Amino acid sequence: xxxxxxxxxxxxxxxxxxxxxxxxxxxxxxxxxxxxxxxxxxxxxxxxxxxxxxxxx
Amino acid sequence: xxxxxxxxxxxxxxxxxxxxxxxxxxxxxxxxxxxxxxxxxxxxxxxxxxxxxxxxxxxxxxxxxxxxxxxxxxxxxxxxxxxxxxxxxxxxxxxxxxxxxxxxxxxxxxxxxxxxxxxxxxxxxxxxxxxxxxxxxxxxxxxxxxxxxxxxxxxxxxxxxxxxxxxxxxxxxxxxxxxxxxxxxxxxxxxxxxxxxxxxxxxxxxxxxxxxxxxxxxxxxxxxxxxxxxxxxxxxxxxxxxxxxxxxxxxxxxxxxxxxxxxxxxxxxxxxxxxxxxxxxxxxxxxxxxxxxxxxxxxxxxxxxxxxxxxx
Numbered sequence: 106x107x108x109x110x111x112x113x114x115x116x117x118x119x120x121x122x123x124x125x126x127x128x129x130x131x132x133x134x135x136x137x138x139x140x141x142x143x144x145x146x147x148x149x150x151x152x153x154x155x156x157x158x159x160x161x162x
Numbered sequence: 163x164x165x166x167x168x169x170x171x172x173x174x175x176x177x178x179x180x181x182x183x184x185x186x187x188x189x190x191x192x193x194x195x196x197x198x199x200x201x202x203x204x205x206x207x208x209x210x211x212x213x214x215x216x217x218x219x220x221x222x223x224x225x226x227x228x229x230x231x232x233x234x235x236x237x238x239x240x241x242x243x244x245x246x247x248x249x250x251x252x253x254x255x256x257x258x259x260x261x262x263x264x265x266x267x268x269x270x271x272x273x274x275x276x277x278x279x280x281x282x283x284x285x286x287x288x289x290x291x292x293x294x295x296x297x298x299x300x301x302x303x304x305x306x307x308x309x310x311x312x313x314x315x316x317x318x319x320x321x322x323x324x325x326x327x328x329x330x331x332x333x334x335x336x337x338x339x340x341x342x343x344x345x346x347x348x349x350x351x352x353x354x355x356x357x358x359x360x361x362x363x364x365x366x367x368x369x370x371x372x373x374x375x376x377x378x379x380x381x382x383x384x385x386x387x388x389x390x391x392x393x394x395x396x397x398x399x400x401x402x403x404x405x406x407x408x409x410x411x412x413x414x415x416x417x418x419x420x421x422x423x424x425x426x427x428x429x430x431x432x433x434x435x436x437x438x439x440x441x442x443x444x445x446x447x448x449x450x451x452x453x454x455x456x457x458x459x460x461x462x463x464x465x466x467x468x469x470x471x472x473x474x
Binding site (some may be wrong): 115117118121122124125126136137140143147160 | 176178179180183212213216279397418
């Protein structure tokens with residue numbers, strides 16, 4: 106004897122929402138990772154040159 | 163307690179992912195993505211392709227967030243107007259509180275991420291755009307003045323300027339001209355639609371020009387804004403974003419647009435009703451092509467520049 110699991114439309118909506126949110130979070134992690142890689146490799150995270158730099162003899 | 167106590171009715175909080183996505187006004191977002199991308203690609207200087215992708219994405223998310231805030235504030239009038247009754251809040255799929263939370267969260271998220279990805283000017287411009295659309299247009303102007311879409315149109319005009327700032331870190335004549343192009347195009351575009359759409363703005367208490375000042379005045383306004391738009395659109399052709407392709411496209415389109423506006427101005431309601439607003443509908447269709455082709459031409463000039471073909 107066991108309970109029969111009935112898939113209701115409400116469960117489908119909730120499941121779709123969870124999957125959607127999960128994909129958004131994965132995409133966000135991928136974007137932050139990608140941005141970090143680009144910034145590090147292109148020197149975008151380094152200190153900005155000051156006005157005095159390069160003016161020395 | 164048994165399973166029978168579970169409420170199977172659609173309630174706030176049990177909306178599907180699509181319902182939340184619909185809060186972001188995806189169709190409006192497509193225009194934001196296109197114009198922001200053009201602004202970004204036309205800007206002088208380089209930007210890493212991945213950063214460019216992220217910048218356009220965050221601008222789109224910011225635009226979507228302002229759409230969610232607009233739906234939260236306008237839920238009462240969306241319930242009254244036929245065109246908007248199926249939106250997530252009036253249809254009962256999403257609660258107003260959820261829309262507000264999503265709108266605010268995504269607004270902060272988009273501005274901070276755009277700032278981190280590109281620069282503070284782009285982030286600040288995006289923040290101002292969201293503020294302008296959600297507060298200045300939605301909360302203040304929309305229900306107060308028939309000039310609502312004129313001033314409110316500014317929020318739709320900012321994306322290319324943000325895209326430009328994402329690359330250059332500033333504002334220039336070219337980015338202001340791209341802004342002005344959309345800003346001055348918005349009134350004739352929307353008023354042409356208002357002339358032939360049987361909208362229930364009156365029932366919702368929104369003062370549209372066709373309702374407050376009549377259709378004759380609306381026709382006059384369409385012509386005046388089209389005349390003011392032409393020198394801006396053609397003038398942009400002589401700047402860094404322009405070139406022979408853009409200038410040719412701009413001249414042809416502005417002649418056609420001016421002719422259309424003149425014809426709309428010349429005729430009266432009786433004539434329009436006889437042919438079921440054929441002229442107004444074709445002018446509206448032309449207005450869509452007008453904006454798409456102007457920005458398409460800017461994009462073409464930018465794309466051809468590396469090969470020594472685009473620009474002056």
